[in-house]
Amino acid sequence: MDADYFWNVFKDRGINFFSGVPDSTFGGAYNQMVIDPKIRYVPAVREDVALGIASSAFFAGDIGGVIMQNSGIGNIVNTLSSFSMMYHIPALLIIGWRGYGGPPNDAPEHWIMGSKTTDILTLLEIPYKIVEPGSFENSLDDLLKEIRCQMCPGALLVRPGIVQ
Amino acid sequence: MIPRYQVISRILSRIPTEDVLITTTGMISREVFDIYDRSNNFYMLGSMGLLSSFGLGLAITFPNKRIWILEGDGSALMSLGTFPLIASESPKNIVHFILDNESYESTGSQPSISSNVSLEEIAISSGYPKVTKVTTLESLETAMLETLNSVGPILLLAKCGIEPVERIQRVTLKPEEIRDRFRLAFNNP
Secondary structure (H helix, E strand, C coil): CCCCHHHHHHHHHCCEEEECCCCCCHHHHHHHHCCCCCCCCCCCCCCCHHHHHHHHHHHCEEEEHHHHHHEEEEHHHHHHHHHHHCCCCCCCCCCCCCCCCCCCCCCCCHHHHHHHHHHHHHHHHCCCCCHHHHHHHHHHHHHHHHHHHCCCEEEEECCCCCCC | EHHHHHCCCCCCCCCCCEEEEEECCCCHHHHHHHHHHHEEEEEEECCCCCCCHHHHHHHHHHCCCEEEEEEHHCCCCCCHHHHHHHHHHHCCCCEEEEEEEEEEEHHHCCHHHHHCCCHHHHHHHHHHEEEEECCCCCCCCHHHHHCCCCCCEEEEEEEEEECCCCCCCCCCCCCHHHHHHHHHCCCCC
């Protein structure tokens, strides 16, 4: 997927406030987002910090986005459970899926979280969609519908190579 | 040192009604709720350490609203990375207030390391343009008046004593109630 198209899909849906921690999954698309004049991006120091920042968009009637690597899920579990899910404050997590497919793909530090990523989201009852180039917009629209209906955070999982 | 309850009372009496106040988990939220509950208050009932990040987001999203972040030393220490982040983003409308009683009072007054660490010096080296430490009610009063006439981000730190106040109720509002009435605070920017 072309980076321009990837970000335009979010912007077209009014999602233009992001915070996060970089991941190589997004490659050049990350750098493009940072300089996009139509996106306000706050480079956070941790993923929970990013979620705290992005959640403020809800109070302006919008949904904020968090850019992160799946290893960062470990850093946001408490923020999800005792903030986002307790107050029912929606947010969109855009998660680079490192370690997808397990060993020998990717580096050893990603193998365990790579294989547990969907299990953890399921356990926390966080709706998620896996981004596929052909059905990206439909998946996102379905996810946003769930996020707005349940007033909860939702996640997009992005495998390496999906966004250029 | 000034009892924390008195510091909170004094702060609440000086915050303009249109300003937004967010407060950290534990006794600080409970005392604020007890002294002066209002719809512009957001009580963060859990997520210790998250408050300053949420405050930064609000300050960026609502540049015309002054955002008061009221947390303890334990909460500040848990999220020290947001000090340079707030200073780096530098929203003019943030007042970051730390009630430093050198302890985790909400969980039984276990000591924190802030007796050995100067949080105000960390704020200065992080790049906060204005940092003030107060140790008396008189200096707090002066600092509050200065804050109302200054451009942020401002960090205020009050050294407080450990004097638990009896019979402070829990925040009785439901989380969604806190959220919904707080949301209305931004309707008139």
